[in-house]
Amino acid sequence: MIDVLYFAWVRERVGLPREQVETSAATVADLVEELKARQERYAAAFADVSALRVAVDQELCAFDTPLAGVREVAFFPPMTGG
Amino acid sequence: MIDVLYFAWVRERVGLPREQVETSAATVADLVEELKARQERYAAAFADVSALRVAVDQELCAFDTPLAGVREVAFFPPMTGG
């Protein structure tokens, strides 16, 4: 079980801020494919992965990051702090 | 008559902060030569003109600036503001 978090318009498109996901996906990219296959709202949120960023266990990562041992994955658009 | 002002170590070497000078010097450089010829303390203050800056009527200028119509000339070392 992995905690999956969504922020900003990713959260709005998916329709919830976080959920627990039972997955055997090997990488973040695999997890994205699993989610997209679930329902249209996931497909809409993940339509253009190049517009997204991902944090794995609260560290920014690439989409090919392995999920073994990971507790938390977060998806969001490019950050706009400051 | 020109008001001549001295600041920082130029003031200390000359021994006074300002004086009125009767001069027919054509340029600042000529005025410097006149002053150096006066007394040792001026010669000491103006020994190395490259270490000095000059303001003519309160604007930074070059040493070849003409003195015609000028009311105030100030000599000082490079500034250290901020």
Add this chain to the structure above:
Amino acid sequence: MTVRVQQDRFDLGAEVQGFAQGCNTSGAVVNFTGIVRNTPDGDLDRMEIEHYPGMTQSALAEIEAKAVKRWSLKGSLIIHRYGILRPGDMIMMVATAAPHRVDAFESAQYLMDYLKSRAPFWKKEFTTDGHQWVEAKDADEAALTRW
């Protein structure tokens, strides 16, 4: 070396004064303050800032630690707000202290460049017409390449 992530307003004057006094062996103190700017049409009602609570504090602390090390800072402070802000409200501030001005300026710019693109905040603007997420600018991402 302080990071604060908070919903409440902060007292810029008191923060800057306290920071400068605490770093008064440093010579140079630089402060940047970000303020909610209105839209060109002046129709901004509010900005809502969302963040990633588990990650924000540590991401900011990591950015700060890199700046402190790189410029041998004598002090640094980051305060960043989230929640609902109105035009004219202060969003955030950074402060840096160093013996010389170039280091204080550069490190403050470094903090800001990284905060813009690497701290997990997202801004949504609500105008009288509707609302939209503030998009990241290419220039902000590009700014990181100089460090």
Add this chain to the structure above:
Amino acid sequence: MTVRVQQDRFDLGAEVQGFAQGCNTSGAVVNFTGIVRNTPDGDLDRMEIEHYPGMTQSALAEIEAKAVKRWSLKGSLIIHRYGILRPGDMIMMVATAAPHRVDAFESAQYLMDYLKSRAPFWKKEFTTDGHQWVEAKDADEAALTRW
């Protein structure tokens, strides 16, 4: 667009707060504060800052006007003290306000670079051993070439 040359202390917190509030349509406010640093040996008793009263105000106003024009600043403030200052005392501050952070940072750095080498102030340090004039640094003069 304010320049103040004064012997008295200034209240950094109040100045920065007031400046930022007065420029709160600007988005980005940068402040630099210069503080009397002690010597490496810690033996500085005081610094005496001399200036050229007839010229100082106008020289600072001219530097400020150039920055305001070049970066289209929404606000700017320069405060510079003279007289006797002790280690830890604040010597001066500048503040700039602009819509975007790059302009606020650059203009503040511009003000500082010009203040260092073109504003008629001279500093003398008094230590327990004696006294000496602070010498201008080649690096400060060189800093002007980037503008």
